[in-house]
Amino acid sequence: MKEKTSTAAVVFTYAFAIFAVIVMVATMLLHGGFGMWTLNRDNWDTCLTVRSGIENGALNPYGSNDCYIMFTCDERYRVSDVEVTYILSNEYSNMGRQKTTYVGALGPGETYECKFTADFNFNSGDLSDLMGMMHISVQIVAVSGKYSLA
Amino acid sequence: MKNFLKNPNVLAVVQLIISIAETIVLIFFTSCSVWLAVLMEIAALMAICVFRFSYRFAKWNNRWHSLWYRKNAVREGDDEPSDIAVAGYKIGSGIVLVLQTFVLLIFAMLV
Numbered sequence: 001m002k003e004k005t006s007t008a009a010v011v012f013t014y015a016f017a018i019f020a021v022i023v024m025v026a027t028m029l030l031h032g033g034f035g036m037w038t039l040n041r042d043n044w045d046t047c048l049t050v051r052s053g054i055e056n057g058a059l060n061p062y063g064s065n066d067c068y069i070m071f072t073c074d075e076r077y078r079v080s081d082v083e084v085t086y087i088l089s090n091e092y093s094n095m096g097r098q099k100t101t102y103v104g105a106l107g108p109g110e111t112y113e114c115k116f117t118a119d120f121n122f123n124s125g126d127l128s129d130l131m132g133m134m135h136i137s138v139q140i141v142a143v144s145g146k147y148s149l150a
Numbered sequence: 151m152k153n154f155l156k157n158p159n160v161l162a163v164v165q166l167i168i169s170i171a172e173t174i175v176l177i178f179f180t181s182c183s184v185w186l187a188v189l190m191e192i193a194a195l196m197a198i199c200v201f202r203f204s205y206r207f208a209k210w211n212n213r214w215h216s217l218w219y220r221k222n223a224v225r226e227g228d229d230e231p232s233d234i235a236v237a238g239y240k241i242g243s244g245i246v247l248v249l250q251t252f253v254l255l256i257f258a259m260l261v
Contacts, residue, residue: 027258
């Protein structure tokens with residue numbers, strides 16, 4: 001017997017195609033329109049750079065320190081409605097809790113700076129570890145928002 | 151034109167274009183993980199192959215079933231699959247294809 005195409009397969013394929021096109025167009029319109037994309041945990045680094053550290057000259061190994069985290073938008077992109085959830089950590093401080101910061105909209109090359117205070121407790125360890133105190137690691141947990149070409 | 155649209159290769163190409171387009175939309179327009187989108191595209195590609203070659207799959211299945219489970223293997227020509235056997239493959243692969251669209255629908259609603 002020769003293989004034949006059933007009517008059900010033809011109907012299914014074209015019904016599926018029409019349904020899928022409707023869903024795709026609706027998705028694109030709902031998520032900011034054409035030429036605008038959604039930021040997520042996997043793609044945020046294409047248009048955002050995150051830096052963090054302790055304000056210069058203010059390092060106090062036994063007390064409060066002014067720290068910062070900076071989100072910079074790449075020159076080729078602009079972002080809007082950005083919200084970042086991250087964990088800042090340093091083994092000598094009280095950091096480590098999950099924080100959420102609303103960055104909002106950034107143009108090409110623009111930076112959003114978020115300041116916070118961290119309490120350091122350098123009671124143990126070698127003094128050579130002091131440099132390790134200057135380092136704050138940032139772990140990005142979630143990113144939401146939109147990005148488009150500048 | 152009517153026969154062209156009914157051609158199984160044309161149906162497979164239509165399904166392929168739609169599934170690739172869905173993956174692109176999932177990656178660039180929603181918060182879906184890239185790995186999840188790529189994984190679903192691989193599943194969709196396999197589903198398209200099974201949908202296209204469902205008759206051959208059903209025939210192979212009959213032959214292997216005969217080889218493993220019958221004392222006397224079926225003769226050439228007796229291994230012709232039933233319509234239900236072919237439809238089983240088509241329904242299974244169709245569900246995998248539609249699943250990708252439903253995942254897109256769910257992520258579309260997560261504004």
